Amino acid sequence: MKHTYQYPRAALTVDCVVFGFDGGDLQVLLIRRAIPPFKDHWALPGGFVRVEETLDEAARRELVEETGLKDVFLEQLYTFGTIDRDPRERVVSIAYYALVKPADHTTAASTDAAEARWYPITGIPPLAFDHATILDIALKRLRGKLTYQPVGFELLPAKFTLTQLQRLYEAVLGTEIDKRNFRKKVLSFDLLIPLKEQLRDGPHRPAQLFRFDPVKYERLKKKGFLFEI
Amino acid sequence: MKHTYQYPRAALTVDCVVFGFDGGDLQVLLIRRAIPPFKDHWALPGGFVRVEETLDEAARRELVEETGLKDVFLEQLYTFGTIDRDPRERVVSIAYYALVKPADHTTAASTDAAEARWYPITGIPPLAFDHATILDIALKRLRGKLTYQPVGFELLPAKFTLTQLQRLYEAVLGTEIDKRNFRKKVLSFDLLIPLKEQLRDGPHRPAQLFRFDPVKYERLKKKGFLFEI
Structure with a gap:
């Protein structure tokens, strides 16, 4: 007999706040969503965690798939689990933040992302889901780390x-x-x-x-x- | 049409590292598991997240149910997601740490916990799952916070x-x-x-x-x- 939690279960995603620096502005890499919900909205790169991969693996895989970024500095940030953060159903998201050296900046996009683009932190467009909150907490973490x-x-x-x-x-x-x-x-x-x-x-x-x-x-x-x- | 991730899905748990101080030793509140896996082993208090509660709510509910602790200082620590951390199936755990004032120390136990007991950090028994790793990271966080x-x-x-x-x-x-x-x-x-x-x-x-x-x-x-x- 397996003593484990039964369904329904939350779905699990990873979301990545990717910071870069162009010599003037702190920048964030965003993707434009190709599929609903929030189709055509800007969002953090990320996606569903597969049952056979670790959380770090999921974050790195999504970064490659959605932005082409590889081998970046990546750390877990915080896990977001408010009830209604996704209109589809209960989705818990493990957020990461990445720091990217200028030589590695890229804007390749594929799969769920229609486009990937760097935005200056002072001019971030409205973001899908609770991604503005995630970005805000990532920025606070980055400020703390710098100190x-x-x-x-x-x-x-x-x-x-x-x-x-x-x-x-x-x-x-x-x-x-x-x-x-x-x-x-x-x-x-x-x-x-x-x-x-x-x-x-x-x-x-x-x-x-x-x-x-x-x-x-x-x-x-x-x-x-x-x-x- | 719902674009969402299909089953199988990981189960979600919360685990809490509860620190206390008795004037001499730093202490950690552990529970003895009443059910498999790791029946009769010591473990961090915690349990499955219900689909209708937030992660913080789940952590606070489990603390009350397994240890009787209420209204404590509680912060999210880190999310643990290695593939084989639970022998039953894929389980991702959002870990928290709690700090408890001496007046609030308690050892009430119920539901999944057969017993709850404070252990000095220098004499922690072998722990179930990857709870020794979680405790280690919580201790590092507490040391950093104190600094x-x-x-x-x-x-x-x-x-x-x-x-x-x-x-x-x-x-x-x-x-x-x-x-x-x-x-x-x-x-x-x-x-x-x-x-x-x-x-x-x-x-x-x-x-x-x-x-x-x-x-x-x-x-x-x-x-x-x-x-x-």
Whole structure:
């Protein structure tokens, strides 16, 4: 005899908030739905979890199918289970957030998605289901992560300038940051390795390029730190 | 026509890691299973989510049914979805963690639980399913929370001494803390309101009692802080 829960059961989905950074704005990758409900509306990439795959596998599979994205930084965010969040029936969704480096930006779309497109966080269209709520919570998580962990490096190219790093913090936190304070603070953590190369970009003076030091980061993480701007 | 995911579907459960503090050890409330699988094994309180209730409602209902606990601090932790975590069939579990003040400790048990009992974190028995993994992740979350938020106040009586607060930090972090450093750090946050009362406990000198200031905490939270010991 199997002691288990009988039907009806909720259906299970995964939804992914994919963040990118184009040097100016924090961006979110959205898909336009090809099928009902909310046909033609913008939504987070995602879909139903198959009974034979893990939740992480489902999230990665849906990202590939709907956006072409592979091998991205992906973490579980939160599980959403209000009763009426899907007009079809009870659907519980495990939300993820992904951070994508600029070189990996893409807009391939297939299956349930008619189109995939990056939107700036300041100009998100109305979203299907409770996806605006999911996006809001993902943004809060990203802000928190930036304060306690240098997770922003996942959104930058492997080599970056301090100005690019500052723009990223400003875009995510939605606030201007004093340049001198920012540089002092960033360098005090000793997490950046200066490179011999410089970035030449337009008429400006060439800027020093850095890369991130993951070993020092692991050491710092153990004692906890606060990236206060 | 309903475009939705067909059967078979995973079953959905909630599982709760309930932390308490008895003044010495960090403790976890476990139940002994009355039914298979893992009959007579210790496990986290929890059970199947009903299709008409939210996830939070399911977690609170199971806590009452299996342990008698009501109105506790409860937050969603993480959702566990490896394929074979339940021998019956595919079961996805949304885990929660709860923090319980000493006055609310209880060990009532009913329905699926044969018994409910507090165990010290240093002496947890073998657990059913993947509950040892869930407990491990909950403990990491609690440690993180203690570093960035004074969530430990949820585990103390409303009035407490600095020694009690220090013991709590030591029990959760699993390490001894220097008394002078701890007091200096705690008081520097200006989160404690000294009371006129003192605690008389045995042969010791009476100790100053404090309570937590939630208004100042909200202010401090906005700019982020690090409770580094």
